[in-house]
Amino acid sequence: xxxxxxAVARSVxxxxxxxxxxxxVARLLTDALGADGCLxxxxxxxxxxxxxxxxxxxxATGPPLRVPEGSGIAGRAAAEGVPVYCAADxxxxxxxxxxxxxxxxxxxxxxxxxxxxxxxxSCAVLAVHSRRRREFSxxxxxxxxxxxxxxxxxxxxxxxxxxxxxxxxxxxxVVAGAVAAxxxxxxxxxxxxxxxxxxxxxxxxxxxxAADVALGDGDVGYVAEQVAAARSLADLALxxxxxxxxxxxxxxxxxxxxxxxxAAMARAVPGLRVEVEAADxxxxxxxxxxxxxxxxxxxxNVVKHAGAGRAVIRLAxxxxxxxxxxxxxxxxxxxxxxxSSYGLxxxxxxxxxxxxxxxxxxxxxxxxxxxxxxxxxx
Numbered sequence: 001x002x003x004x005x006x007a008v009a010r011s012v013x014x015x016x017x018x019x020x021x022x023x024x025v026a027r028l029l030t031d032a033l034g035a036d037g038c039l040x041x042x043x044x045x046x047x048x049x050x051x052x053x054x055x056x057x058x059x060a061t062g063p064p065l066r067v068p069e070g071s072g073i074a075g076r077a078a079a080e081g082v083p084v085y086c087a088a089d090x091x092x093x094x095x096x097x098x099x100x101x102x103x104x105x106x107x108x109x110x111x112x113x114x115x116x117x118x119x120x121x122s123c124a125v126l127a128v129h130s131r132r133r134r135e136f137s138x139x140x141x142x143x144x145x146x147x148x149x150x151x152x153x154x155x156x157x158x159x160x161x162x163x164x165x166x167x168x169x170x171x172x173x174v175v176a177g178a179v180a181a182x183x184x185x186x187x188x189x190x191x192x193x194x195x196x197x198x199x200x201x202x203x204x205x206x207x208x209x210a211a212d213v214a215l216g217d218g219d220v221g222y223v224a225e226q227v228a229a230a231r232s233l234a235d236l237a238l239x240x241x242x243x244x245x246x247x248x249x250x251x252x253x254x255x256x257x258x259x260x261x262x263a264a265m266a267r268a269v270p271g272l273r274v275e276v277e278a279a280d281x282x283x284x285x286x287x288x289x290x291x292x293x294x295x296x297x298x299x300x301n302v303v304k305h306a307g308a309g310r311a312v313i314r315l316a317x318x319x320x321x322x323x324x325x326x327x328x329x330x331x332x333x334x335x336x337x338x339x340s341s342y343g344l345x346x347x348x349x350x351x352x353x354x355x356x357x358x359x360x361x362x363x364x365x366x367x368x369x370x371x372x373x374x375x376x377x378x
Contacts, residue, residue: 001143004032008147012154022053022124025151029128030055033111033140039099039127041067041074042155049074049125051099058099065095072096077112078122083145085111085136100129111136113144115152123155124148200237204230258288262295262313272303278315283322283376290350291315291324291372297347298326298370306330306368317376325371332362347372 007028015021026038037056041049047069070079072091077084088107091097100108109130114122126148128136136144211226259278266274283291295313302311308330316323344360347370351358356374 001139001146004028004143005146005150008150012150018154018158019053021154022151023055023057025147026053026055026126029126029144029147032143033128033130033136035111035128035130036132037100037129039065039074039129040151041078041125041127043078043121043123043125047079049078052124054099062095065093065099067093067096073110074112074125074127077114077127078125081114081116081120081122083111083113083141085109085141087133087135101131106131107133109134109136111141111144113141113148115148115155117152117156123152123159126151200233204233204237207233258283258291259315261288261292262315265292265296265299266313269299269303272299272308273310274299274313275310276313276315278313279317281317283317287322287354287374287376290354291322291374294347294350294370294372295324295326301344301370302326302328302330302368306332308367320376321373322376323371323373325369327367327369329367332364332366332368334362334364344370 008025011021011024011028015024022040022042026040030036030038037054039051040053042052044050044066049067049069051065051067067075069075072093073084073086073089087109089110090105090107091100091102102108109132110127111129112125112127115124115126117123126144128144207226207230211223211230214222214226257280259276259280262278263276266276299311299313302308306328308328311326311328314323314325314327344358348358351372351374354374356372359371359373360368361371362368
């Protein structure tokens, strides 16, 4: 037994490919027990067992053999976490019989041992078979169980590594999306300042220069006209500045909460009537800030793309979930690809970070609804 365990340990720690390791372990166990072969199953989603390797190697002719949860002695071993053996087993699944090389009516002696995990359950099953009827001694069962548990350590490590890689890829995508959303926000602010504030200041400078020239000529009436125009442009520049500042930071949101922040934001939207139907309830600061930015971006998209005259922001709480929607009466769209051009990437990333759901509903000529549902706490 010691030689077997040492050989299995070398394979478990030295073979980089999981399926190759399982095939090698199946070979070692087959030889040690004097059996005809061994099947190595991995526990799949839902508790089913999926054939991952075998000795002798069985070429796949279709989908891998799948044993339903709790089915047969392999399924029983996995479900109960104990070795199960049968001197005359007759698997009913045709694919299972083909892998074992059984003809009609033939039986096979089998020993199935689970790769046990802490807290109960199994991550794999090694199923040794012998076409010659035989019993498996207690020592053989013990040796097979030690081999399965060793292989299970490697299976769990591979599963954890795959999960970590998936998480890392997902996190990388979230970070990239968040950075892209931040850059888009900066570009929006820069465009707003260029289109509104800089042009107003340039015109203000022109009128003040004209007033200065007229003052030297003694044309007091013209000077008054230019000063009046300059004052109007100064008021416009002040309004554009306040709008840009509100876009970056909302003191109302911080001081009075999300409902009041949405109402203040709605009043500052130029060229669009925005109504707010928002219940006043407390939410965590990061949730409130994110929902405010989502509503702000949705309204900006309406102004830029929808050609709408009216939009409605609704905010409500249902249990531990918060629902935010922005509906407009604009032109709408029907092609799925148009949704990406509607400026939804930033919203989608914010919703993803909150663990929520984003839904877009739109029809040509019937407007668009952006609906967000998020938990009040992660």
